[in-house]
Amino acid sequence: LKLCQAVVGLLGRFLVDLVLFFFSRSQILKGWRAAALIGLENPFRPTVNTLSKQLSSEFTDIMNEIWANEAVKSAVLISSKPGSFIAGADLDMIEACKTSQEVAQLSQEGQKMLEKIEQSPKPVVAAISGSCLGGGLELAIACHYRIATKEKKTVLATPEVLLGLLPGAGGTQRLPKMVGLPAAFDIMLTGRNIRADRAKKMGLVDQLVDPLGPGVKSPEARTIEYLEEVAIDFARGLANRTVSAKRSKGLMQKLTDYAMAVPFVRQQVYKTVENKVRKQTKGLYPAPLKIIETVKAGLDQGHDAGYLAESQNFGQLAVTKESKALLGLYRGQVYCKKNKFGTPQQEVKTLAVLGAGLMGAGIAQVSVDKGLKTILKDTAQQGLDRGQQQVFKGLNSKVKKKSLTSFERDSILSNLTGQLDYKGFEKADMVIEAVFEDINIKHKVLKEVEAVIPAHCVFASNTSALPISQIAAVSKRPEKVIGMHYFSPVDRMQLLEIITTDKTSQDTAASAVAVGLKQGKIVIVVKDGPGFYTTRCLGPMLAEVVRVLQEGTDPKKIDAISTAFGFPVGAATLIDEVGVDVATHVAEDLGKAFGERFGGGSIELFKLMVEKGFLGRKAGKGFYIYQEGVKNRSVNSGMDEILARFKLPAKPEVCTDEDIQMRLVTRFVNEAAMCLQEGILSSPVEGDIGAVFGLGFPPCLGGPFRYVDSYGAKQLVDKLRKYEAVYGSQFTPCQLLLDYANNPSKKFHQ
């Protein structure tokens, strides 16, 4: 702060502007005001700025200084921390609050601080480089002018909704005025990232600054400096009125604004948006509705009511269990973006993928676009062509969305080699096989590959259920064998489940995690065993789905009640997506390994479906009929006969919608707990992350373990006992759950 004051003094003498810095950690460590600012360090994210109490109070001091000093005519708000303007409010600060009133209080303080900036007689310019999220964006839009660098790392967003919150420092009130009501809803309800150029088009920022190349300083340092120079110019211009902060709105925006000024039109917009939100969230997420309500309060009842609603709603949302669940997921995600095995001895630079199928090509795509030299090998030209086309298509869709140029696409693809032989494998640092799920084929390729790869090369198997130790049994170097379980479609599913055997070395695990993180995945690491973690949890739930189907509930109904619980994909649809043949395969294997507990539905039903060719989406027929371009799919009438054949009498005492939901979920959760009990999982965090990001466990519940915490272990065990009484041992609660049920103070997440 002293330095800031020094800056004020210095610049003040020249009767000019003020440059305000948020100090970066590296600068703090250099010894600049170490004592006072050390509190800004956030243990979870030491490289970004967050709005914390300390920062706020210092900020207020500096602003007061600016207003008091007559020599200062304008101010520039800039971060010296590379890659981060302000990445949002300090989440710990919110979490530390005990009551909604306390949180509302925080929100009000934020509102006041930003309102002061907005009303500042001296213009304040926000110079944005790097992430400008949440409270950071709210701060930026409270300023009089915004200048952003056109870098990839510069993103603007209000991700509060993704944490079950709303923008609580005036954002809900300012955004609609700034970008128009529809765009504001879009920004706040999706929380999506907006790149600088798009933000300019929307009117969210006023000027763009291109990133610079090397000069007599590093590109990054000079770009920030240039941003500052440009921002100072504009600040000066605003102060002496040669620059106007008023944006020239396009015709479309003028028309929209005009229309939105009509209360009736506005009501229609609220209604449409609200319906859409209700449909999408099934009423499971309170935040989006509160956002609409808050915006509405401001526009319809005026400034004070709007701000009051914002702080009140912010407070209420912060203490909901949905928000806590989402926050937990966020923290878990951060946890799973770290390599707990350390840095591998040898960085993987060349990756070979065996099998150019859906998975193999997907793995190749997410690798090659991160700069890995990638070999994609298949055994047949036709399969290889399809795989290469898939990679091209994946990258090309980014070109169409303008997140990649065609030149970048071509240059990325030049690192991908498609081939039918093992040429170049002698240079591979890692081989990931994604061949057909058959132990004999896996053994065959493992032996072939080991004959050609160098000693340090890691062999990873992408399998959803075959135990890795079984695959590694034929390996000459089992310490280099590991499982990497990707989820389909690979370029969109965020999770990677890594499986280590007793023999897998630490370095091999480090290498696999490093590759997964490079590929942009959220990585969980689990122990080997049938079905590992994710597939194993899914097994009992799908068995239950089949039983429910057999008991006469039709697929549409099952989908409806599972999505109503919060699953993004209905349970019957999920089987179609996975593939009935795959499901059969897995169910059989796991059934053999775990016996009775994985029973329930009849596996014969699946087998008959396979026989009839009802393999799911990939075959065009499963429980539903899939047609290209047809959105509303119909139930496959061919299933009637099959379902009739395996019909079981429904048990009325456990067949309400809620019971069906609970039957599916309790089996899932019980199995997840058993994985933790057996040491397959090393922590509940990874269990939650794996279930949500890999299997679509309802995010609003935060994962199976957080669900046990919030629902209550005892209540859950009671449910299990109830169903156990009807169906038997498939519902027998595991010891770990019983322990937690017996001790109410025990929680998976403290």
Place this chain on the structure above:
Amino acid sequence: YSSGVLPTLLLTYVPKENNFPSFLVYTESQNYLAVQPKSKKTLTKSGVKNIVVVEGVRIPFLQSGTSYADLMPHDLARAALQGLLNRTSVPREVVDYIVYGTVIQEVKTSNVAREAALGAGFSDKTPAHTVTMACISSNQAMTTGVGMIAAGQCDVVVAGGVELMSDVPIRHSRKMRKTMLTLNRAKTLGQKLSLLSKIRPDYFAPELPAVAEFSTSETMGHSADRLAAAFAVSRLEQDEYALRSHTLAKKAQDGGLLLDVVPFKVPGKDTVTKDNGIRPSSMEQMGKLKPAFVKPYGTVTAANSSFLTDGASAVLLMSEEKALAMGYKPKAYLRDFVYVSQDPKDQLLLGPTYATPKVLEKAGLTMADIDVFEFHEAFAGQILANLKAMDSDWFAQNYMGRKSKVGAPPLEKFNTWGGSLSLGHPFAATGCRLVMTTAHSLKKEGGQYGLVAACAAGGQVRHSLLLSLSARVP
């Protein structure tokens, strides 16, 4: 290349990383000089022929849309070639080969070298080809000629470059072209009508030649503005430099120093005798202009950038033996050259910085040995950024892999007769102008070594050429 079966000769040309061979012209002054050169050092290499520039000419460089507006590119090239023939009186059958450079290609005369040569009265037995390498296309034409002579394939080569920015090919849209091409193959009236019926208004949207880098979609002016910002080159510095260029060019023009200019009688118009883009203005007037690319706060304006220009140039290259045998007094030796290339995004216009030290090291010279520097001035900001880069230890260490900076050329030896900013920049014709200005300037100043450097877009190639005059008696 990993197979290792390439002939040795080829291997010596294999570029390191993405560096092309870079180019250094160097002339050694002849005894016909009035002033005695200060150094006796020659750059003759054993086993390599000495290659000389016998003469070089150019038609006046005009702002596009002026007197050359109705001509075709080969007309300009023809005028330059005829001018060269007239001035040198070289017998046309002696010329072994003609190489010409061009950037924006007129599709009707895609091998503009050949069309121009035939029209200029060269022998129809002399083969000709066209090269392209953005703004250093005629440098490429010259070095191609140097290579042919050095390899013993030719003794006499004419090299040059031409650009006509008054007329550029504007195409139909791809959809329209496809329809038209399919129409050619349609047999029945029905087929033709059905094809025609598919034409929609958007089919008529024309496709302009790209003014942007293909790889980055960035226009060169925009890139120059970013480069200037990266090196913190101010608007004021740029305007001052541009003013210097115009002032010096005016002085050179008035003083009759631009010896390479040959008059051109344009059909239906008066004879053009001088460049028409030289307009020394005032700092005040220049300061009024708005930024042309990075709006509203950039620093590159129309006044501190080179303008769109029409023009053509040509040089006569020979082996020294041949030139002397024919009784010519060569103007310069072409000694060494280097082509380098870098990142097309952030270092698009930094070529001279990279190429200059390389070519000097190749020739065993230092900056202090050079008497004349001729750098292509695409933008004032680009020149100043290059000067700053050459003067920066940080840049040398972090981007050039050098221990220390090379140092910037002293301004009193630098583009003293104006440059592309004032004389104009018909893309492919500029290289020959740089070489001839260097040769004439060396002679006038009594210098020995001259260095030519230029940056180019598209290929992201920078090229540096060392010329030298030598005291050796032929």
